[in-house]
Amino acid sequence: xxxxxxVLVLGTGNMGSEIARLVLDKPxxxxxxxxxxxxxxxxxxxxxxxxxxxxxxxxxxxxxxAVIERSRPEIAIQATCSRIVDAREELEALVGHGVHVxxxxxxxxxxxCSSPSFARDLREMALARGVAVLGTGINPxxxxxxxxxxxxxxxxxxxxxxxxxxxxxxxxxxxxxAAQGVGMSPEAFSExxxxxxxxxxxxxxxxxxxIAAALGWQIERIEETREPIIARVRRETATVVVExxxxxxxxxxxxxxxxxxxxxxxxHPQQVxxxxxxxxxxxxxxxxxxxxxxxxxxxxxxGGQATAALAxxxxxxxxxxxxxxxxxxxxxxxxxLMGDARQRLHDTGQAGQHG
Numbered sequence: 519x520x521x522x523x524x525v526l527v528l529g530t531g532n533m534g535s536e537i538a539r540l541v542l543d544k545p546x547x548x549x550x551x552x553x554x555x556x557x558x559x560x561x562x563x564x565x566x567x568x569x570x571x572x573x574x575x576x577x578x579x580x581x582x583x584a585v586i587e588r589s590r591p592e593i594a595i596q597a598t599c600s601r602i603v604d605a606r607e608e609l610e611a612l613v614g615h616g617v618h619v620x621x622x623x624x625x626x627x628x629x630x631c632s633s634p635s636f637a638r639d640l641r642e643m644a645l646a647r648g649v650a651v652l653g654t655g656i657n658p659x660x661x662x663x664x665x666x667x668x669x670x671x672x673x674x675x676x677x678x679x680x681x682x683x684x685x686x687x688x689x690x691x692x693x694x695x696a697a698q699g700v701g702m703s704p705e706a707f708s709e710x711x712x713x714x715x716x717x718x719x720x721x722x723x724x725x726x727x728x729i730a731a732a733l734g735w736q737i738e739r740i741e742e743t744r745e746p747i748i749a750r751v752r753r754e755t756a757t758v759v760v761e762x763x764x765x766x767x768x769x770x771x772x773x774x775x776x777x778x779x780x781x782x783x784x785x786h787p788q789q790v791x792x793x794x795x796x797x798x799x800x801x802x803x804x805x806x807x808x809x810x811x812x813x814x815x816x817x818x819x820x821g822g823q824a825t826a827a828l829a830x831x832x833x834x835x836x837x838x839x840x841x842x843x844x845x846x847x848x849x850x851x852x853x854x855l856m857g858d859a860r861q862r863l864h865d866t867g868q869a870g871q872h873g
Contacts, residue, residue, distance in 0.1 A: 523833060523859050524550035526589050526617070528608060529597035530559060530578055532691040533622060535568035536826040537595050542574075544830060546859030551589030553608075554578045555598055582608060586615045593618040593837060595829050600624045600697070600720045602633045609651070613643050618836050619651045620829050624720035626653025627663070628728045628845055641843040650839040654832055654846055656824040657683055658721035658728070661801050662784050664846045667732045669803060669811050676733060676807040682785040684799050685818045686792055687767055688755045698768045698788055699746060701758045707746040707765045718744040718770035719786045726774045726782050732847055737782075738775045745769045753791040766790055831855045834863040 525547055527538045534554075541549045552564040557580050559567060565574040579585035586594075594612050596619060599605050605623040612619045629637040644651050653659065662681045670676050687695060699707040699716040710716030723740055730737045749766040752759070760766045767789025774782040792799060799818035805811040835849045846852075855862060 521860065522546055522548035523593065523837065523863065524548050524589065524591045525833070526551045526553065526585065526591035526594040526612075527597065528553045528582070528594060530554040530556070530564070530567045531597070531693070532689070532822060533826060534597040536822060537597055537622075537829055538564060538568050539570075540826050540830045541595075544855055544859055545857070546861065546863075547830070547833065549574065549576060550591045551585045552576050552578045553582050553585050554580060556580075582611050583615070586612065586617060591617055593620065593833055595619075596621040596623060596626075597829070598623075600717075602626065602629055602636060606636060609640060610643065613640065613647055613649055613651060616647045616649055618649045620832055620836055621651070621653045622655045622659075622825055622829055623653060624655060624658055625724060627655065627658040627721060628724035628731075629653065629843070631724045631727045637843060644843055645841050648841045650836045650841055650844055652832060652836050652839075652844045652846070652849065654825075654828050655721075656819060656821045656828065657719075657786075658725040659846055660824070660828060660852075661803075661819060662786070663725040663728045665813075666729055666803055666805070667847055668851075669805055669813060670733065670807070672811065673805060673807040673809065676805060678781050678783075678806045679729065680783045680785070680804045682800070682802045683818060684792065684797065684801075685786075685788050685821055686799050687788050687790045689820070689822045690757075692757050695758050695790070699765045700767060700790055701760055702746075702765045703763075704746050704748060704765060707768075711744055716744070716768065718742075718768045719788065722770070722772035722784055722786075725784060726772060728845060728847065729782055730774070730776075735776050735781065738778070740772055740774045742770065742772045747787060747789045749795075751794050753794050755790050758790065760790060767792075827854070828852055834859060837863050 559578045560580045563573040564576040602625045697717045746765045747767040749760045769787040772784045800816035802814040
């Protein structure tokens, strides 16, 4: 048995950098390699790329097969994209090389929703190679699905669910902000919705179907709306300036229907610097049932930091899981990785054998 768990990180943007720094901080984990899509970063030491004041001796590689062969990881964390169409090639390469995978691509939280054939193929490949694959993140992956599912566990009956997440986009990079239409004019936002440049939140369908599968509900249809949040004051982050009259974010909602009535409503207004106009971030879940349940917290659970933590904290869970394609409800509940990761993996495996 190795003394450390060798981890390969895919992605050197905001999320990949946060994940890499956390891997470096956790006992029992070893940052074995780094893959990036930006060719201008090829060969750059990862330490400089993720904002450290020292070199790590880990060069960024743009050839995924080569870095897998060189770094020999047990597990990889993919932080390069949101959609399965963009993640597929990397996932297949990792699984094909016998590497366990945690992906923070939003659609990977429940890939059978948008890409059922790919989900079947990936599951079969993971089974054949003896590895486990998981999609996770703060949302989807936790607040508007796993946490909702967990809260229904105290209900004898559930009639409807409304979950709302109001968050601050300020910590995110240009690609996330562009998908929300941040910095656009209202007219450009409307055009972006029409041509697909503005997507709003990736993952509503995945969250809804994850909840429905857990409850045994059949969803008839999902109705989604996306509206621009127009700034009335100037807002500025490290990557964008939003002037009054421009789009500061996107208010995205999804309503799922069962037997002709709405049963799951997910509400997610996202914007940069909401506090500039007196908006308080929060996470709220309301379940109407027997009994009814309400859980609320303010400010929001920070998205970027929490997604990185979930991805790293799930490493022992994924390594001890049976081979195949998993969702968050399939595995033991997440917990902060405070001790040695290799020892946690051993303890988890022992618990699984006797549980």
